[in-house]
Amino acid sequence: xxxxxxxxxxxxxxxxxxxxxxxxxxxxxxxxxxxxxxxxxxxxxxxxxxxxxxxxxxxxxxxxxxxxxxxxxxxxxxxxxxxxxxxxxxxxxxxxxxxxxxxxxxxxxxxxxxxxxxxxxxxxxxxxxxxxxxxxxxxxxxxxxxxxxxxxxxxxxxxxxxxxxxxxxxxxxxxxxxxxxxxxxxxxxxxxxxxxxxxxxxxxxxxxxxxxxxxxxxxxxxxxxxxxxxxxxxxxxxxxxxxxxxxxxxxxxxxxxxxxxxxxxxxxxxxxxxxxxxxxxxxxxxxxxxxxxxxxxxxxxxxxxxxxxxxxxxxxxxxxxxxxxxxxxxxxxxxxxxxxxxxxxxxxxxx
Numbered sequence: 001x002x003x004x005x006x007x008x009x010x011x012x013x014x015x016x017x018x019x020x021x022x023x024x025x026x027x028x029x030x031x032x033x034x035x036x037x038x039x040x041x042x043x044x045x046x047x048x049x050x051x052x053x054x055x056x057x058x059x060x061x062x063x064x065x066x067x068x069x070x071x072x073x074x075x076x077x078x079x080x081x082x083x084x085x086x087x088x089x090x091x092x093x094x095x096x097x098x099x100x101x102x103x104x105x106x107x108x109x110x111x112x113x114x115x116x117x118x119x120x121x122x123x124x125x126x127x128x129x130x131x132x133x134x135x136x137x138x139x140x141x142x143x144x145x146x147x148x149x150x151x152x153x154x155x156x157x158x159x160x161x162x163x164x165x166x167x168x169x170x171x172x173x174x175x176x177x178x179x180x181x182x183x184x185x186x187x188x189x190x191x192x193x194x195x196x197x198x199x200x201x202x203x204x205x206x207x208x209x210x211x212x213x214x215x216x217x218x219x220x221x222x223x224x225x226x227x228x229x230x231x232x233x234x235x236x237x238x239x240x241x242x243x244x245x246x247x248x249x250x251x252x253x254x255x256x257x258x259x260x261x262x263x264x265x266x267x268x269x270x271x272x273x274x275x276x277x278x279x280x281x282x283x284x285x286x287x288x289x290x291x292x293x294x295x296x297x298x299x300x301x302x303x304x305x306x307x308x309x310x311x312x313x314x315x316x317x318x319x320x321x322x323x324x325x326x327x328x329x330x331x332x333x334x335x336x337x338x339x340x341x342x343x344x345x346x347x348x349x350x351x
Contacts, residue, residue: 005160005161005222006160006172006175006176006179008160008220008222009159009160009176009179009180009220010179012220013179013180013182013183013186014183014184014185015220016159016180016183016217016220017180017183017185017186017193018185019216019217020193020196020197020200020216020217021185021186021189021192021193021196022216023196023200023216024192024195024196024199025192027199027203028195028196028199029058029199029202029203031049031058031062032049032062032065032066033045033046033048033049033065034195035191041139041140041191042140043114043115043136043140043141044074044075044115045069046135046136046139046140047105047115047128047132047136047140048065048068048069048102049061049065050132050135050136051098051101051102051127051132052064052065052068052093052098054095054098054132055094055095055098056093056094058202060093061093064089064090064092064093067089068089068090071085071089072086072089075106075109075110076110078102078103078106079103079106079107079109079110081103083100083103083271084271084341086099086100086102086103087099087100087271087272087341088339088340088341090102090341091272091340091341091342091343091347092342092343092344092347094343094344096269096270096271096272096343097127097270098127100265100270100271101126101127102127104126104127105125105126105127105128108125108126109125115136115140115141117137117141117143118137118141118143119133119134119137119143119145120133122136122137131147131148131149132147134146134147134148134194135147135149135194138190138191138193138194139190139191139194139195140191142190142191143190144181144182144186144187144190144193145181145190145194146177146178146180146181146186146193146194146197147177147194148170148173148174148177149198149201150201151197151198151200151201151202151205152173152177152197152198152201153166153169153170153173153233154201154205154207154232154233155197155200155201155205155217156173156176156177156180157169157173157223157232157233158205158210158221158222158223158224158228158229158232158233159176159217159220159221159222159223160172160173160176160222161222161223161225161226161228161232162176162232162233163228163232163234164234165233165234165235165236166233166234166235166236167236168236169233169234180193181193200215200216200217208230209230210229210230212224212229241313241314241316241317241318242282242317242318243282243317243318243319243320244280244281244282244317244318244319244320245280245281245282245283245284245285245319245320245321246277246278246279246280246281246285246319246320246321246322247277247278247285247290247293247321247322247323247324248274248275248276248277248278248321248322248323248324248346248349249275249276249277249293249294249295249304249323249324249325249326250275250307250323250324250325250326250349250350251295251297251300251325251326251327251328251332251334252325252326252327252328252334253327253328253329253330253332253334254327254330255336256336256337257334257335257336257337258275258334258335258337258350259275259276259295259297259328259332259334259335260273260274260275260276260334260335260340260342261273261274261275261276262274268314269343269345271341272341272342272343272346273335273340273341273342273346274342274343274346275323275346275349275350276293276294276295277293277321278290278293280319284320285322287306290322290324291304291324294324297328297332299328299329299332300326300327300328300329301326301327301328301329302326302327303326304324304325304326305324305325305326306322306323306324306325307323307324307325308322308323308325308349309321309322309323310323310345310348310349312344312345312348319345321345321349323349337350
């Protein structure tokens with residue numbers, strides 16, 4: 001029976017990484033941003049994919065990645081673009097501070113003459129934290145190190161049977177990653193070592209019903225030996241999300257154009273376009289209160305009428321919006337929605 005803890009991982013690190021890489025060579029995923037075997041990775045594409053994959057699944061990110069590259073095929077093209085164009089290309093991916101940081105980072109890297117090649121220097125760039133810096137350094141520049149995202153944390157928690165709940169257990173998980181990253185097999189193939197762990201966590205070692213019988217680490221996995229694979233990693237109870245309330249005003253003309261405004265550059269959804277509306281608060285708005293915030297337009301062809309209720313989930317709160325709709329006369333200066341940088345919650349309100 002396998003032992004639990006860091007000791008067995010340290011003793012077996014070399015064969016664990018050898019077996020993982022052998023599995024990866026057979027079963028690696030083919031992803032649009034991943035370099036083929038023998039191909040030199042493009043640091044721009046590596047960085048872009050890692051930023052997009054924060055808080056986003058591979059399936060969700062892939063179409064945005066393709067469209068973003070079509071709009072900004074090079075780092076220089078992204079750096080030269082206006083922020084509005086970048087936000088518009090990002091619209092729908094959420095967590096819009098990522099897009100603003102992406103743009104700032106592109107400009108900083110162009111000014112430097114290219115991406116730095118070490119973790120410490122990468123971490124100084126806008127929007128690049130410890131995980132992203134380690135991933136870029138390993139995948140793009142061959143710097144040994146294991147980047148720990150949610151999938152990797154789950155795999156390593158099971159490998160070492162770490163029973164403390166995440167995120168409190170991240171310190172222990174990071175120690176396991178450091179030990180594996182120093183194994184000669186991982187040092188010889190840093191990019192593949194990182195991506196193999198990504199694939200293992202995204203596939204066989206998923207959140208529920210891990211496919212232990214097919215796993216290259218089955219014989220060294222302490223959680224599998226203890227019958228705990230499906231139970232780990234433990235998670236602390238999530239705090240309840242409060243609800244905020246607001247109202248928005250959808251003015252549309254016969255051509256489908258709508259009235260929009262720009263949010264402040266900082267804060268939630270900063271710099272994005274939105275329907276005009278009330279502030280968001282902890283208590284519902286009465287119709288009379290909400291209509292006091294309605295746009296004062298002399299060109300409305302119909303009065304305001306309640307059209308829909310929209311619910312949207314943010315990381316720290318739930319949002320409940322009442323949508324009031326009216327029709328504008330031809331000639332009102334409105335915007336085509338397709339040309340706007342609209343976040344997902346506003347797209348819901350338009351639908």
